[in-house]
Amino acid sequence: MDAKAINPERDDNACRAVTCNDCGVYSLCAPFGVDEDVNAVLEGIIKRRATFRRGEVIFAMGQPFVSVYAIKSGSVKTFVSTDDGRIQVTGFHVAGELLGLNSMSSGIHTSEARALETTNVCEVDIDRLDELARRTPSLQRALIRIMSGEIEHHQELMLLLGKKTAEERVATYLLSLSRRFAKRNFSPTQFQLSMSRGDIGNYLGIAEETVCRIFTRFEDEGLVTIRHRHVQLNEMDALNRIAHDHHAHLRRLAESGSGEALRAVAS
């Protein structure tokens, strides 16, 4: 592999030949909503392109908020933390997504972003973006739409963190990854995890050991096949039932049990 390509510090101006038009995530930047002259405009607001390696910080809590980041390739986790060091992962982000749009009000980053693997981003100057948005209603609405989407995601996560069992959380997680891959025209039943068990557990509000145990439980039941970080979903329906129906696991127990659980479900 090209040595220069993996240098995290390197601002790859060398690749400037790659315009936004040629960029693989162009279609995902398009929702920026600029209708005509898109290419020139986008080029104009990109401050720099940068590469981050696994674990490197893209932005940190408390830093002045001067840019948002479009992920060209790779993946990123974002998280918030208590002052005594506990952290809560609030999202995983992949190519084509926009990073850092929260924090717009405070002028300070309220979360931290770290690359999960080698990741390329376009850094977009927030003032230039803001100024462009002022002249471009469609861009304004696109930004609002992105933030609104973020809020919806957070609402689902809060519901999960506050009210779901560990098994429901893991099933929900696998399915949400699946849906996301499907949307990008990747296989919805077979994919790689770019995050560790620890990250998954943290995100879902459970211990990493619990994630492992539930993975193996699902595997024992034939619902999935998981080798290291490669996941294959065999029984999407069953997973869906577990994810959405509180009582699914009670029923499963009842099938191989005394039937008492079933009566409990009926009540």
Add this chain to the structure above:
Amino acid sequence: MDAKAINPERDDNACRAVTCNDCGVYSLCAPFGVDEDVNAVLEGIIKRRATFRRGEVIFAMGQPFVSVYAIKSGSVKTFVSTDDGRIQVTGFHVAGELLGLNSMSSGIHTSEARALETTNVCEVDIDRLDELARRTPSLQRALIRIMSGEIEHHQELMLLLGKKTAEERVATYLLSLSRRFAKRNFSPTQFQLSMSRGDIGNYLGIAEETVCRIFTRFEDEGLVTIRHRHVQLNEMDALNRIAHDHHAHLRRLAESGSGEALRAVAS
């Protein structure tokens, strides 16, 4: 009680004499950001004023998203729910706050709002607001600021739901209420709760019984005085330590214990 007053459908045009200028929450609508001619403009986008009694639905999940609501008086809870009926309260809202701005992207309400007590709202047509915003950059930015604030609030709540102990959650909650009252020039140490123990517990991701127990524990320790729904905070510092410092309660235990906990903290 006047039959008309309790009709939730009633558009209280009778009170139209009250312009936005006269409205008690005017200063809180001002951040809408319209600089000149504020009054006329605000009047123009208000679809109707309405009153809701305790438990009445202001908007429900799945309904078409056509308005946002400014709370003139009273208080409201918002929540999301699983399809099998479990709900997660995502926020409590008081006079001067704007309701329903999430859901902007989907065109469908993704959460439900219910009055906690008799509550007056101004209903703002979303299309008119959107159109006004297009011509008014300061309004655009205000809306973005409000959404961004919502995201920050959600991040804190996710951290709480995913990583904090029950005691930390309750202390955090009391202090956040306190801060909110202070911001509105009410006493930060003495206030009424408009929500039930059940709502508080749901919001914090713990059982209502746990809320009760922790309230009485705090009271036994002299930190607070709680009679029914009236709260008085006596030891803000101690509450702050509990809310922000994971080990605070271990230390408290250690003070009156064997010292083993203290050693654990040191490690």
Add this chain to the structure above:
DNA sequence: ACTCAAGTTTGATCTATGTCAACAACCCAG
């Protein structure tokens, strides 16, 4: 190819908090 740190898995044990149940206090509506 080898090494070592990081990540993963599994088992044994512990505990914070949920659940269930009974009761007490409160608040309207009549």
Add this chain to the structure above:
DNA sequence: CTGGGTTGTTGACATAGATCAAACTTGAGT
């Protein structure tokens, strides 16, 4: 003022999932 429904409180007990500990696996760097 009075009765019944709602809300809050307290205790006893159960348990999902955390924590601790000990292999085992893997893959990045030498």
